[in-house]
Amino acid sequence: MVDQIFLIRHGETPWSLSGQHTGNTDMALTERGERQAVKLGERLRNQHFSAVLTSPLQRARRTCELAGLGANAQIDEGLREWNYGEYEGLTSVQIRARRANWEVFRDGCPGGESPQQMQNRVDGVLARLRDLTGTIAVFSHGHCLRSMAVRWIELPIVNGRNFGLAAGALSRLGYEHHRLEEPAIELWNSATDVP
Numbered sequence: 001m002v003d004q005i006f007l008i009r010h011g012e013t014p015w016s017l018s019g020q021h022t023g024n025t026d027m028a029l030t031e032r033g034e035r036q037a038v039k040l041g042e043r044l045r046n047q048h049f050s051a052v053l054t055s056p057l058q059r060a061r062r063t064c065e066l067a068g069l070g071a072n073a074q075i076d077e078g079l080r081e082w083n084y085g086e087y088e089g090l091t092s093v094q095i096r097a098r099r100a101n102w103e104v105f106r107d108g109c110p111g112g113e114s115p116q117q118m119q120n121r122v123d124g125v126l127a128r129l130r131d132l133t134g135t136i137a138v139f140s141h142g143h144c145l146r147s148m149a150v151r152w153i154e155l156p157i158v159n160g161r162n163f164g165l166a167a168g169a170l171s172r173l174g175y176e177h178h179r180l181e182e183p184a185i186e187l188w189n190s191a192t193d194v195p
Contacts, residue, residue, distance in 0.1 A: 001180065004135045005152075006044070007145045007171040010055075010063040011036035016142075016167045019091045021104075023084040023112065026058050033059070035194045036168030037066035043170060043192065044069070050134025055079040055141060063168075064139040073139070078125040081141035085112025104143060105160040119157040122147045142167075149173065152183050166191040 011033030015022040029037065044067060052073040054064045057080060064070045087095050087109045095102050108114035113121075126148060129136055138145070146160040152173045165171070169191040176182035 002129055002132050002134065002136055003174065004186070005129055005173040006047070006049075006135065006137045007148060007173065008040060008063065008067070008137060008139045009142055009145055009165050009167060009169045009171075010057075010059040010139065011040075011066075012167040013059050015089070019093075020089050021084045021087050021091070021095075022059075022141075023081045023088050024057075025088060029059055029062050032194060033167065034062070034066055036192070037063040039192045039194050040168060040170060041067035041069070044137070047137075048135065049137045051132055052137045052139075053079060053129075054139040055081070055144070057081065057141070060139045060141065064137075067139075069137055069139075076125065076128075078121055078128075079138065079140040079144060082118055082143040082147075083109065083112035085109040087112065103158075103161055105147075105158045115157050118143075118147050119151065122151050122157075126151060145171065149185055149188070153185060154183065163188065165189050168192070168194065 011029045013027040013029055015027055052069045053076045054060050054073045056075045064073050142165045146163045146165055147157055149163055150159040169189045172187040174184055174186040176184040
């Protein structure tokens with residue numbers, strides 16, 4: 001049985017800084033994003049991981065490497081960010097100018113993934129993780145990790161809108177009273193301020 005899953009959002013990128021939706025665009029980290037990744041490594045230094053998984057996109061892989069966990073990392077395609085389709089590269093303000101009151105966790109993205117598709121994808125990732133043992137590190141993206149968290153605690157994916165997640169933040173999934181029947185979010189959106 002998996003004991004804990006550390007969810008690690010990649011460091012800052014130019015588009016996370018500007019608020020642009022970055023799905024499949026393979027964006028590099030900013031210098032600050034690289035410093036955030038190094039700081040994550042310092043925070044994780046004394047933690048033993050039985051497995052390390054990362055999105056194939058370079059911002060997540062580079063965060064994993066700079067955190068000191070890249071040598072044993074396995075790429076998992078299920079950890080890619082939400083496919084924003086026609087909304088790729090746009091800010092929420094720009095999207096809402098086209099579609100008032102748009103919300104990714106409720107409405108999805110034309111030409112991209114629907115909430116149900118994203119839910120199915122992260123449910124598959126979580127099923128694979130539950131088959132592992134020990135403590136797992138997962139390097140991924142904001143909307144993907146928010147989706148994983150709400151599905152871990154058995155909420156509908158639409159509830160992901162209620163869980164903000166900063167670039168370079170650390171979160172942890174586990175169990176209340178060490179019982180499989182009581183999945184819990186033990187830590188959420190713990191970010192260290194990096195200049």
